[in-house]
Amino acid sequence: MTEANRQRQVVTRFAPSPTGYLHIGGGRTALFNWLYARGRGGKFLLRIEDTDRERSTPEATAAILRGLTWLGLDWDGAAVSQFEQRHRHAEVAHRMLARGTAYKCFSTQEEIAAFRAAAEARGSYAVFQSPWRDADPATHPDAPYVIRMMAPRTGETVIDDTVQGRVVIQNDTLDDMICLRSDGTPTYMLAVVVDDHDMGVTHVIRGDDHLNNAARQTMVYTTMGWEVPIWAHIPLIHGPDGKKLSKRHGAVGIEEYQVMGYLAAGMRNYLTRLGWAHLDAEIFTTEQAMQMFDLGGIGRAPARLDFKKLENTCGHHMAMADDAALLHELRGFLAVSGRADLTLRQAELMLAAMYCLKDRAKTFPELLDKAEFALASRPVVPDEAAVKALDSVSRGILKSLTPQLRNALWTKPALEAILNAAAATQGIGFGKLAAPLRAALAGRTATPSVYDMMLVLGQDETIARLEDAAA
């Protein structure tokens, strides 16, 4: 890390390749970059690494943008297409050529394969050494060629990594990486460096699968006379079994988590805490995360995904959430999970009920389940257990209750007085009275408090449901 970088405004970036959905690990990488930049008044940029024309699709790009947006990560400026910078990349490659820090290599892929096979046969695994590295340009054939960087074959390259520490790579373990393919398109290795430099990226925070690559990329910076960014190679996320996260572990795409009904805020909190810690901080807002987040707090070992903890974290955030915001996010969930939107009436009731629902649920499906009494419309169809609670004796009690409720002041103390008196009159405990009320009001036996339901439903609806059940 140099003085210049330390003083410059922080610029981070997320650079996914658009070959599929936004992977949850990628989402976390983006989150770390975003948190780091936003917490320091810096910039967070987005670049789509679409130089692999075979595998890149616009659908994948769209999915990535959707995933980031859902996670609440906003980027500065428009997303940059790496492919569109290809002429700039080629220009840099040719400049390296002109400077003598790169050369044309005419070796065919068959020749390279043969080289490797021969090395393997000898029991060694030497990196490919192009015969064209020191060839006289006069002997160059009129054939397709790639441009390879002329990397030093001796000495070592040091990666001063904020997370991994000082990592030393021997130069003889690195080959002369290809910068420009034979079709004239740039490789990722060259493109990342050029783009990061051109975009003014100060901190490269990415998966540690790139740690070794950082050595070769450092050479490009050096050979071009550019300033090397501050590296932070973070460990990848693993599945619950400790193995690399893959489809067999279940959800790997960030959007799947939205469909499962996790809150974006909870997801951010959980993902921030996964592999990063600041003393005992567990549940925090995004603003607090921005304040606390630092590269030094990132662990060196890969972390495993723990759905239980994710759920618990989301539960905290649901309880903390603003009612209206929660309703809004709930409707977003309804839309992506292919469920019907709420009617105006349902939305109103949902909002009114939120106070007694949100600290009882961890995810949106749970919230919806707890909200069943508010969402249902008359006549409420009781489930099996509720039917049992509505025997003839209970129905009689409900019947005797309605006249009193009709004249009641619709407040909790007033309702409490009425129901307690009713229970006393019947010579039963309050629990005995609550059961049929639940059944009548919600059609089930597990519900929020009967008072909350009555208050949310209102006088008319409450009485109507009791009459429905009593009949």
Add this chain to the structure above:
RNA sequence: GGCCCGUUCGUCUAUCGGUUAGGACACCAGGUUUUCAACCUGGGAAGAGGGGUUCAACUCCCCUACGGGCUGCCA
């Protein structure tokens, strides 16, 4: 095979040479309660193994084991 990175309760982690190794999730047991959930209290639970260095090591060094990454005209 070579090179690189990693290893503290089941899981996420704190500790940055001296602590009864702390917290959270999960789990178990109580409690509260109007059902479910929530909530409250308590409990069990860890430094991969082996060598060093040091008065003192989870912390520093080495080896082994295990896990991961790189070793592409993929990113």
